[in-house]
Amino acid sequence: MLETQVVKEYAYELGFDTVRITTAEAFTEAKGIIKERISRGLMDGLPWYTSERADVSCHPDALLPEAQSIISLGMTYLTEQPGNEEGEGPRGRIARYAWGDDYHDIIKPRLQRFAEWLREYTRSELGSEAEARLFVDTGRMVDRAVAQRAGLGWYGKNTNILTHGWGSWLFLAEIVTNVPLEPDEPLKANCGHCEICLHACPTGALTNPYELDNRLCISFLTIELRGSIPLELRPLIGNYIFGCDICQEVCPVNKVAERRLGLRDQQGQPQFVALEAVNRRSTERQATFQPHQEFLKRPAVGSEPELIPLLALSEEEFRERFRHSPIKRTKRRGLLRNVCVALGNSGNREAVPALIGALHDQEALVRGHAAWALGRLQGLEAYQALQAALMSEEDTEVQQEIHCAIAMFGEDK
Template structure:
């Protein structure tokens, strides 16, 4: 057996170190730009599929497609992933009206988890090689097209839901990159795809997957529950079900994802039930301190307290019963955010009945916010 060339040995050493530092899947690609991805993204932005995220511009798309814009001396990109699939889980049948949080947000903020592990990996590479290595640690907040990097590196392939599918893990992975000035041996892209399967398109609650590999962000539940800081369009609300932060439906129905290995990462597991399936009544009434106590250090604060309470009101409008009217009525009359009061009014109208109507009529007379009054008026019509 011939020994591996030096470049291949170096690449194997780096991958071994990645695995030892909690980055269980890794692959390598060159630092060459992604011109075809730049063209696709600029068309995607121009078509309005990123509306509502003003920071994602055509300029950002073009910039992100050349890693040397953020690390000029880059020679290779180590694409890494951590798995977070804990196995099948369901909301507890405990008589409490509960919402759902997307699994990636159950535990610690993955941006910090991955960056911390990449930092340790970088240090280990320098120790292993005995010299300084120029590197840049990146996660999805950076200007890099990380799914394109991972696909070219052969870490996985694009699913029709636009998530990366990694063999053995499905799309239950979170990605990061260590950009290096080392000349590593690139891996080959995987010659795999989803074939004729369209289950993610068929089962998306809002039809946000408008074509294979194409997501219309404004109609995605994840966008609405997290990135939309204002009023959720009325036509969207009934489609949101009980999701209060993100949505996992397109991943849950994917055959590759259903076959994923159960490898729950300790850092990404929920600290308590409210980190995965929170009480909707509690979300409606939580104080700023309670919000911080439960969700600090997780991805959830991105939605803000007011956004999470708004989402809880919508969820109660979709799954609630007469038993939930007092909590919604209390939010309608006393919540400090008009955004929450207005969505609570909508939910009361959806549940209906004499008690809900009485709460709506009472607040209609004293509500100071014009938009909330409009929501109350609409709810009275349908209740």
């Protein structure tokens, strides 16, 4: 058997914050739960998330026939709390994981280097090259089930994997290999009686402990959903325009992680000794926490950008601004749809002229949500603009949205 510790050390060298090992046995329990959730419609809205996918993602040997071990990896995206950004207008919120660079672009190359190293290492140590398959998020793998069984963390009731060091503020990735490695034990930790996250979710997406209804999750509604956001859910989204962190932010384990790893003081000095040492089970390697630079807030993206200027983004400006960011996933029309909803929820009438402009956007999706936002914000100017737009609008769905928006006005516009 290979020296497992050497493999783990190399993961740290590559910049992963935590690493554990599990076997390549099937994830039978996870498969049963996933299939049951699909059949109850809890995964609806993600057409690629099928029962057949679970047959592969829960069977590592379907991904690599001789699979023996899975190296489960975590990389934290906790970074400094952002300072105030310039500007006075209403602001939107972006989930923390998207403040910086796209994690797929950061983690994939490191996994590739890991696999290359593993091949070389096994050639010299065992005389034959290891085979390895790499996964981060988009691959057909159950990232969280792997992390749980490997003891990298435990399932929180909000369904995220929690760790002692970083709470759930970390990305998961894995390498499936045919090399036998000594497996770690699952952790005994759990959420106890705490159910804060279940009650904090504004849309009630956490229907039971450890159970998420995808169709209600703000993360799904603002990132993955391609079409219109259901009318009844729009007011509940608040000012989130990409993803959502509410169930993570309220989690006591996350609060402890934030305080302990935190963040630098005003002189730019790290305030706390990281728990990295604990996670590595080594007392010699005391180190201070250095946030990954790649996940620091990008000025062009921000964490709470001003909303009104976003409505003026052209396709090209959108592509340029979000080129390296996970936000590119929504495409311009998805982001502007979300911006309209956030402006409608802001109660800020300053947004009315920009929303009237958006009633003439090239995208029907944006026009429809701008109409809804004007209905929320009310006022004569908004009312008249909606009436005028109805005369020229040709898309039947948008016409419907405008009718609904007009119906939101009372007698005294």
